[in-house]
Amino acid sequence: MTAEQLLTTERERAGKAHPDRTVALIRSSFAVVEPQAEDVARHFYATLFGLAPETRDLFPVNMEVQRSRLLRALVHVVQMVDRPDELVPYLEQLGRDHRKFGVLAPHYGAVGTALISAVREFAGPTWTPAVEKAWTGAYRTVSDAMRTAAQAERGPATWLGRVVGHRRIGWDLAVVEVAATEPVPYRAGQYLSVETPQRPRLWRYFSPANAPRDDGRLEFHVRAVPGGWVSRSIVAHSRVGDTWRLAHPMGQMQIARNSRRNALLVAGGTGSAPIRAMLEDLVHGTGQPRTQVFVGGRTWDDLYDFAPLRRLSYDNPWLDVVPVVERDDTGNGGAEIGTLADVVTRYGAWAEHDVTVCGSPAMIRATVAQMLVAGTPLDRIGYDPFTLD
Numbered sequence: 160m161t162a163e164q165l166l167t168t169e170r171e172r173a174g175k176a177h178p179d180r181t182v183a184l185i186r187s188s189f190a191v192v193e194p195q196a197e198d199v200a201r202h203f204y205a206t207l208f209g210l211a212p213e214t215r216d217l218f219p220v221n222m223e224v225q226r227s228r229l230l231r232a233l234v235h236v237v238q239m240v241d242r243p244d245e246l247v248p249y250l251e252q253l254g255r256d257h258r259k260f261g262v263l264a265p266h267y268g269a270v271g272t273a274l275i276s277a278v279r280e281f282a283g284p285t286w287t288p289a290v291e292k293a294w295t296g297a298y299r300t301v302s303d304a305m306r307t308a309a310q311a312e313r314g315p316a317t318w319l320g321r322v323v324g325h326r327r328i329g330w331d332l333a334v335v336e337v338a339a340t341e342p343v344p345y346r347a348g349q350y351l352s353v354e355t356p357q358r359p360r361l362w363r364y365f366s367p368a369n370a371p372r373d374d375g376r377l378e379f380h381v382r383a384v385p386g387g388w389v390s391r392s393i394v395a396h397s398r399v400g401d402t403w404r405l406a407h408p409m410g411q412m413q414i415a416r417n418s419r420r421n422a423l424l425v426a427g428g429t430g431s432a433p434i435r436a437m438l439e440d441l442v443h444g445t446g447q448p449r450t451q452v453f454v455g456g457r458t459w460d461d462l463y464d465f466a467p468l469r470r471l472s473y474d475n476p477w478l479d480v481v482p483v484v485e486r487d488d489t490g491n492g493g494a495e496i497g498t499l500a501d502v503v504t505r506y507g508a509w510a511e512h513d514v515t516v517c518g519s520p521a522m523i524r525a526t527v528a529q530m531l532v533a534g535t536p537l538d539r540i541g542y543d544p545f546t547l548d
Contacts, residue, residue, distance in 0.1 A: 185240055185293050188290045199280075200226035200229050203229065204226065207273040218260075219358075236250075250304035254306060255308050255407040256406055258407065264310070275294055312407075316406065320339040322336070322403065323399060324336030328463050336376060337405075342371060343375065346408065346410075348413050351409075353403055353404070358388055358389045377405075380463075414450065416445075421451070425516045425517070428456060438471050449477050452472075453499060456485075457484065458485070485497065509535050510535060514541065517543075
Protein backbone atom coordinates (compact mmCIF):
# COMPACT_ATOMS: atom_id res chain seq x y z
CA MET A 160 0.00 0.00 0.00
CA THR A 161 1.38 3.40 -0.96
CA ALA A 162 1.61 6.29 1.49
CA GLU A 163 -1.18 8.07 -0.40
CA GLN A 164 -3.43 5.00 -0.18
CA LEU A 165 -2.67 4.64 3.53
CA LEU A 166 -3.51 8.30 4.16
CA THR A 167 -6.76 7.92 2.21
CA THR A 168 -7.71 4.86 4.27
CA GLU A 169 -7.06 6.67 7.55
CA ARG A 170 -9.16 9.62 6.39
CA GLU A 171 -12.03 7.29 5.54
CA ARG A 172 -11.79 5.70 8.97
CA ALA A 173 -11.79 9.10 10.62
CA GLY A 174 -14.86 10.07 8.63
CA LYS A 175 -16.82 7.13 9.98
CA ALA A 176 -17.72 8.47 13.42
CA HIS A 177 -17.86 5.92 16.20
CA PRO A 178 -21.34 5.75 17.77
CA ASP A 179 -19.99 7.07 21.09
CA ARG A 180 -18.29 9.92 19.25
CA THR A 181 -21.53 10.77 17.43
CA VAL A 182 -23.45 10.90 20.70
CA ALA A 183 -20.77 13.11 22.25
CA LEU A 184 -20.87 15.51 19.30
CA ILE A 185 -24.67 15.83 19.47
CA ARG A 186 -24.73 16.37 23.20
CA SER A 187 -21.82 18.80 23.37
CA SER A 188 -23.22 20.96 20.58
CA PHE A 189 -26.72 20.85 22.07
CA ALA A 190 -25.30 22.00 25.42
CA VAL A 191 -24.23 25.20 23.63
CA VAL A 192 -27.60 25.60 21.91
CA GLU A 193 -29.95 24.77 24.79
CA PRO A 194 -29.49 28.04 26.78
CA GLN A 195 -30.75 29.84 23.66
CA ALA A 196 -33.76 27.56 23.39
CA GLU A 197 -36.40 30.21 22.68
CA ASP A 198 -34.38 31.76 19.86
CA VAL A 199 -33.62 28.33 18.46
CA ALA A 200 -37.33 27.46 18.35
CA ARG A 201 -38.23 30.78 16.71
CA HIS A 202 -35.56 30.25 14.05
CA PHE A 203 -36.76 26.68 13.47
CA TYR A 204 -40.40 27.60 12.89
CA ALA A 205 -39.56 30.68 10.80
CA THR A 206 -37.38 28.51 8.55
CA LEU A 207 -39.97 25.72 8.39
CA PHE A 208 -42.80 28.07 7.44
CA GLY A 209 -40.58 29.64 4.78
CA LEU A 210 -39.71 26.26 3.27
CA ALA A 211 -43.22 24.80 3.54
CA PRO A 212 -45.76 27.63 3.99
CA GLU A 213 -48.67 25.18 4.12
CA THR A 214 -47.41 23.87 7.47
CA ARG A 215 -48.27 27.18 9.17
CA ASP A 216 -51.96 26.24 9.14
CA LEU A 217 -51.20 23.09 11.13
CA PHE A 218 -50.30 25.12 14.22
CA PRO A 219 -52.13 27.60 16.47
CA VAL A 220 -51.83 31.36 16.07
CA ASN A 221 -50.00 31.62 19.41
CA MET A 222 -46.80 29.57 19.02
CA GLU A 223 -45.37 30.06 22.51
CA VAL A 224 -46.31 26.65 23.89
CA GLN A 225 -45.56 24.92 20.60
CA ARG A 226 -42.00 26.27 20.72
CA SER A 227 -41.64 25.01 24.28
CA ARG A 228 -42.93 21.58 23.26
CA LEU A 229 -40.44 21.38 20.40
CA LEU A 230 -37.55 21.97 22.77
CA ARG A 231 -38.85 19.45 25.31
CA ALA A 232 -39.06 16.81 22.60
CA LEU A 233 -35.59 17.72 21.33
CA VAL A 234 -34.13 17.48 24.83
CA HIS A 235 -35.73 14.08 25.26
CA VAL A 236 -34.30 12.80 21.98
CA VAL A 237 -30.81 14.09 22.86
CA GLN A 238 -31.00 12.41 26.26
CA MET A 239 -31.98 9.08 24.67
CA VAL A 240 -29.83 9.20 21.55
CA ASP A 241 -27.58 6.42 22.87
CA ARG A 242 -30.55 4.24 23.90
CA PRO A 243 -32.18 3.22 20.61
CA ASP A 244 -34.26 0.47 22.24
CA GLU A 245 -36.10 3.20 24.16
CA LEU A 246 -35.83 6.02 21.64
CA VAL A 247 -37.31 4.24 18.61
CA PRO A 248 -40.61 3.22 20.31
CA TYR A 249 -40.96 6.82 21.54
CA LEU A 250 -40.39 8.16 18.02
CA GLU A 251 -42.88 5.69 16.56
CA GLN A 252 -45.51 6.91 19.02
CA LEU A 253 -44.62 10.51 18.13
CA GLY A 254 -45.05 9.76 14.43
CA ARG A 255 -48.50 8.24 14.96
CA ASP A 256 -49.44 11.16 17.21
CA HIS A 257 -48.40 13.72 14.57
CA ARG A 258 -51.02 12.37 12.18
CA LYS A 259 -53.47 14.60 14.07
CA PHE A 260 -51.75 17.65 12.50
CA GLY A 261 -52.12 16.35 8.96
CA VAL A 262 -48.34 16.01 8.60
CA LEU A 263 -47.35 14.57 5.21
CA ALA A 264 -44.21 12.61 4.29
CA PRO A 265 -42.64 15.55 2.33
CA HIS A 266 -42.86 17.74 5.43
CA TYR A 267 -40.17 15.68 7.17
CA GLY A 268 -37.53 16.95 4.76
CA ALA A 269 -38.44 20.57 5.48
CA VAL A 270 -38.42 19.88 9.22
CA GLY A 271 -34.92 18.38 8.98
CA THR A 272 -33.59 21.34 7.02
CA ALA A 273 -35.12 23.78 9.52
CA LEU A 274 -33.75 21.86 12.50
CA ILE A 275 -30.18 21.67 11.16
CA SER A 276 -30.37 25.37 10.25
CA ALA A 277 -31.50 26.32 13.77
CA VAL A 278 -28.85 24.27 15.56
CA ARG A 279 -26.12 25.52 13.17
CA GLU A 280 -27.17 29.13 13.72
CA PHE A 281 -26.80 28.98 17.50
CA ALA A 282 -24.03 26.43 17.92
CA GLY A 283 -21.40 29.01 17.00
CA PRO A 284 -17.83 27.76 16.58
CA THR A 285 -18.78 24.32 17.93
CA TRP A 286 -20.49 23.63 14.61
CA THR A 287 -18.11 21.61 12.46
CA PRO A 288 -18.57 19.22 9.52
CA ALA A 289 -18.41 16.31 11.99
CA VAL A 290 -21.14 17.88 14.15
CA GLU A 291 -23.31 18.49 11.09
CA LYS A 292 -22.86 14.88 10.01
CA ALA A 293 -23.83 13.67 13.49
CA TRP A 294 -26.99 15.82 13.59
CA THR A 295 -27.96 14.88 10.03
CA GLY A 296 -27.64 11.19 10.81
CA ALA A 297 -29.57 11.55 14.05
CA TYR A 298 -32.42 13.37 12.33
CA ARG A 299 -32.53 10.71 9.64
CA THR A 300 -33.09 8.13 12.38
CA VAL A 301 -35.80 10.29 13.95
CA SER A 302 -37.67 11.02 10.72
CA ASP A 303 -37.44 7.44 9.42
CA ALA A 304 -38.92 6.03 12.62
CA MET A 305 -41.72 8.64 12.78
CA ARG A 306 -42.62 8.48 9.10
CA THR A 307 -42.60 4.68 8.93
CA ALA A 308 -44.84 4.35 11.98
CA ALA A 309 -47.26 7.00 10.71
CA GLN A 310 -47.55 5.40 7.28
CA ALA A 311 -48.07 1.94 8.76
CA GLU A 312 -50.90 3.06 11.05
CA ARG A 313 -54.31 2.04 9.72
CA GLY A 314 -56.47 3.35 12.55
CA PRO A 315 -58.00 6.84 12.71
CA ALA A 316 -55.75 9.83 13.32
CA THR A 317 -58.15 11.13 15.98
CA TRP A 318 -61.24 10.11 17.91
CA LEU A 319 -64.16 12.29 18.97
CA GLY A 320 -65.36 12.41 22.54
CA ARG A 321 -68.24 14.20 24.25
CA VAL A 322 -67.83 15.77 27.68
CA VAL A 323 -70.39 14.05 29.93
CA GLY A 324 -69.12 15.26 33.29
CA HIS A 325 -67.24 18.28 34.64
CA ARG A 326 -66.58 18.58 38.37
CA ARG A 327 -64.56 21.40 39.93
CA ILE A 328 -62.31 20.51 42.86
CA GLY A 329 -61.17 23.85 44.20
CA TRP A 330 -60.42 26.81 41.97
CA ASP A 331 -57.63 25.24 39.90
CA LEU A 332 -58.62 21.59 39.42
CA ALA A 333 -61.37 19.77 37.54
CA VAL A 334 -62.27 16.14 36.92
CA VAL A 335 -63.64 15.78 33.39
CA GLU A 336 -65.35 12.67 32.06
CA VAL A 337 -65.36 12.15 28.30
CA ALA A 338 -67.34 9.52 26.35
CA ALA A 339 -65.46 8.64 23.16
CA THR A 340 -67.42 7.62 20.07
CA GLU A 341 -65.42 4.38 20.11
CA PRO A 342 -62.85 3.04 22.60
CA VAL A 343 -59.45 4.71 22.24
CA PRO A 344 -56.75 2.01 22.13
CA TYR A 345 -54.55 3.29 24.94
CA ARG A 346 -52.74 1.37 27.65
CA ALA A 347 -53.21 2.26 31.34
CA GLY A 348 -50.48 4.78 32.23
CA GLN A 349 -50.28 6.36 28.78
CA TYR A 350 -51.35 9.90 27.94
CA LEU A 351 -53.50 11.25 25.12
CA SER A 352 -53.29 14.41 23.07
CA VAL A 353 -56.46 16.49 23.51
CA GLU A 354 -57.97 19.38 21.54
CA THR A 355 -60.94 21.31 22.98
CA PRO A 356 -63.42 23.65 21.25
CA GLN A 357 -62.31 26.53 23.49
CA ARG A 358 -58.71 26.27 22.20
CA PRO A 359 -58.69 24.92 18.62
CA ARG A 360 -55.34 23.63 17.32
CA LEU A 361 -53.83 23.89 20.82
CA TRP A 362 -53.21 20.21 21.58
CA ARG A 363 -52.25 19.22 25.12
CA TYR A 364 -51.34 15.92 26.75
CA PHE A 365 -53.45 14.49 29.58
CA SER A 366 -53.39 11.05 31.20
CA PRO A 367 -56.64 9.15 31.72
CA ALA A 368 -57.19 8.31 35.39
CA ASN A 369 -58.90 5.04 34.52
CA ALA A 370 -57.91 1.83 32.79
CA PRO A 371 -59.50 1.33 29.34
CA ARG A 372 -63.24 0.63 29.49
CA ASP A 373 -65.48 -1.12 27.01
CA ASP A 374 -67.81 1.89 26.93
CA GLY A 375 -64.97 4.21 25.84
CA ARG A 376 -65.29 6.54 28.82
CA LEU A 377 -62.23 8.44 29.98
CA GLU A 378 -61.63 10.42 33.16
CA PHE A 379 -59.14 13.29 33.05
CA HIS A 380 -57.75 15.26 36.01
CA VAL A 381 -56.83 18.74 34.81
CA ARG A 382 -55.04 21.34 36.90
CA ALA A 383 -54.91 24.95 35.69
CA VAL A 384 -51.20 25.74 35.50
CA PRO A 385 -49.75 29.26 35.24
CA GLY A 386 -49.84 30.33 31.61
CA GLY A 387 -51.76 27.21 30.69
CA TRP A 388 -54.08 28.29 27.88
CA VAL A 389 -55.73 24.90 27.57
CA SER A 390 -55.71 23.69 31.17
CA ARG A 391 -57.19 26.94 32.47
CA SER A 392 -59.92 26.93 29.85
CA ILE A 393 -60.80 23.30 30.63
CA VAL A 394 -61.06 23.96 34.36
CA ALA A 395 -63.04 27.20 34.01
CA HIS A 396 -64.96 26.92 30.75
CA SER A 397 -65.34 23.30 29.64
CA ARG A 398 -68.99 22.26 29.63
CA VAL A 399 -71.03 19.09 29.38
CA GLY A 400 -71.81 18.57 25.69
CA ASP A 401 -68.46 19.92 24.42
CA THR A 402 -66.80 17.81 21.74
CA TRP A 403 -63.13 16.98 22.22
CA ARG A 404 -60.69 15.46 19.75
CA LEU A 405 -58.38 12.77 21.10
CA ALA A 406 -55.20 11.69 19.32
CA HIS A 407 -52.98 8.62 19.44
CA PRO A 408 -51.79 7.46 22.89
CA MET A 409 -48.19 7.95 23.95
CA GLY A 410 -46.00 7.01 26.89
CA GLN A 411 -44.05 4.03 28.15
CA MET A 412 -45.14 3.78 31.80
CA GLN A 413 -46.49 0.45 32.95
CA ILE A 414 -46.28 -1.98 35.86
CA ALA A 415 -44.93 -5.33 34.75
CA ARG A 416 -46.87 -8.40 35.84
CA ASN A 417 -44.96 -11.45 37.03
CA SER A 418 -41.86 -9.32 37.58
CA ARG A 419 -39.15 -10.59 39.88
CA ARG A 420 -38.83 -7.06 41.24
CA ASN A 421 -41.30 -5.13 43.37
CA ALA A 422 -42.77 -1.83 42.16
CA LEU A 423 -42.49 1.66 43.61
CA LEU A 424 -44.86 4.37 42.34
CA VAL A 425 -44.37 8.03 43.30
CA ALA A 426 -47.16 10.48 42.40
CA GLY A 427 -47.45 14.21 42.96
CA GLY A 428 -50.58 16.26 42.21
CA THR A 429 -52.41 15.11 39.07
CA GLY A 430 -49.63 12.57 38.59
CA SER A 431 -51.91 10.31 40.61
CA ALA A 432 -54.15 9.95 37.52
CA PRO A 433 -51.93 7.57 35.50
CA ILE A 434 -50.96 5.81 38.74
CA ARG A 435 -54.61 5.03 39.47
CA ALA A 436 -55.16 3.86 35.89
CA MET A 437 -52.23 1.45 36.12
CA LEU A 438 -53.38 0.11 39.47
CA GLU A 439 -56.95 -0.36 38.20
CA ASP A 440 -55.56 -2.35 35.30
CA LEU A 441 -53.25 -4.37 37.54
CA VAL A 442 -56.00 -5.66 39.85
CA HIS A 443 -57.43 -7.75 37.00
CA GLY A 444 -55.80 -11.12 36.49
CA THR A 445 -52.77 -12.43 38.36
CA GLY A 446 -49.05 -11.81 38.72
CA GLN A 447 -49.22 -8.52 40.60
CA PRO A 448 -45.86 -7.48 42.09
CA ARG A 449 -45.68 -6.14 45.61
CA THR A 450 -46.42 -2.45 44.96
CA GLN A 451 -45.63 0.53 47.18
CA VAL A 452 -47.24 3.87 46.35
CA PHE A 453 -46.38 7.31 47.74
CA VAL A 454 -48.86 10.02 46.76
CA GLY A 455 -48.09 13.57 47.83
CA GLY A 456 -48.95 17.26 47.86
CA ARG A 457 -48.42 20.39 49.87
CA THR A 458 -51.45 19.76 52.08
CA TRP A 459 -54.23 17.17 52.44
CA ASP A 460 -56.34 19.24 50.01
CA ASP A 461 -53.86 18.38 47.27
CA LEU A 462 -54.47 14.66 47.84
CA TYR A 463 -57.82 14.96 46.06
CA ASP A 464 -57.64 11.41 44.63
CA PHE A 465 -56.29 9.63 47.69
CA ALA A 466 -59.56 7.93 48.67
CA PRO A 467 -59.83 5.73 45.52
CA LEU A 468 -56.20 4.73 45.89
CA ARG A 469 -56.70 3.85 49.53
CA ARG A 470 -59.75 1.72 48.65
CA LEU A 471 -57.67 -0.19 46.11
CA SER A 472 -55.08 -0.90 48.83
CA TYR A 473 -57.78 -2.19 51.20
CA ASP A 474 -58.97 -4.68 48.57
CA ASN A 475 -55.55 -5.85 47.37
CA PRO A 476 -52.98 -7.15 49.88
CA TRP A 477 -50.10 -6.68 47.41
CA LEU A 478 -50.68 -2.91 47.41
CA ASP A 479 -49.73 -0.29 50.02
CA VAL A 480 -50.47 3.42 49.65
CA VAL A 481 -48.79 6.09 51.79
CA PRO A 482 -50.00 9.74 51.82
CA VAL A 483 -47.33 12.46 51.96
CA VAL A 484 -47.91 16.14 52.78
CA GLU A 485 -45.44 18.96 53.27
CA ARG A 486 -47.55 20.30 56.11
CA ASP A 487 -50.54 18.85 57.96
CA ASP A 488 -53.00 21.64 58.75
CA THR A 489 -55.66 19.16 59.88
CA GLY A 490 -53.81 17.91 62.92
CA ASN A 491 -55.26 14.46 62.29
CA GLY A 492 -51.96 12.81 61.37
CA GLY A 493 -51.91 9.73 59.20
CA ALA A 494 -49.50 11.12 56.61
CA GLU A 495 -45.75 11.23 56.20
CA ILE A 496 -44.48 14.82 56.49
CA GLY A 497 -42.05 16.25 53.95
CA THR A 498 -41.58 16.48 50.23
CA LEU A 499 -42.05 13.34 48.17
CA ALA A 500 -38.32 13.26 47.45
CA ASP A 501 -37.48 13.46 51.17
CA VAL A 502 -40.00 10.87 52.27
CA VAL A 503 -39.30 8.32 49.54
CA THR A 504 -35.53 8.40 50.13
CA ARG A 505 -36.10 8.28 53.89
CA TYR A 506 -37.23 4.70 53.33
CA GLY A 507 -34.00 3.77 51.53
CA ALA A 508 -32.57 3.45 48.03
CA TRP A 509 -35.24 1.14 46.54
CA ALA A 510 -32.43 -0.41 44.52
CA GLU A 511 -34.35 -3.66 43.94
CA HIS A 512 -37.56 -1.97 42.75
CA ASP A 513 -38.89 -0.83 39.41
CA VAL A 514 -39.63 2.86 40.06
CA THR A 515 -42.20 5.06 38.29
CA VAL A 516 -42.43 8.81 39.01
CA CYS A 517 -45.43 10.93 37.90
CA GLY A 518 -46.04 14.62 38.50
CA SER A 519 -44.87 18.08 37.50
CA PRO A 520 -41.45 18.48 35.86
CA ALA A 521 -40.10 20.11 39.03
CA MET A 522 -41.37 17.27 41.21
CA ILE A 523 -39.92 14.64 38.83
CA ARG A 524 -36.53 16.36 38.69
CA ALA A 525 -36.31 16.71 42.48
CA THR A 526 -37.45 13.16 43.20
CA VAL A 527 -35.25 11.48 40.58
CA ALA A 528 -32.20 13.54 41.60
CA GLN A 529 -32.60 12.69 45.29
CA MET A 530 -33.20 9.01 44.56
CA LEU A 531 -30.03 8.85 42.48
CA VAL A 532 -28.08 10.36 45.38
CA ALA A 533 -29.67 7.81 47.70
CA GLY A 534 -28.44 4.99 45.47
CA THR A 535 -31.35 4.12 43.19
CA PRO A 536 -30.00 2.91 39.82
CA LEU A 537 -30.98 5.27 36.99
CA ASP A 538 -32.07 2.42 34.75
CA ARG A 539 -34.68 1.40 37.34
CA ILE A 540 -36.43 4.82 37.28
CA GLY A 541 -39.11 5.53 34.69
CA TYR A 542 -41.07 8.68 33.88
CA ASP A 543 -42.66 10.23 30.80
CA PRO A 544 -41.35 13.51 29.34
CA PHE A 545 -44.61 15.32 28.57
CA THR A 546 -46.15 16.55 31.79
CA LEU A 547 -46.95 20.23 31.23
CA ASP A 548 -49.73 22.21 29.59
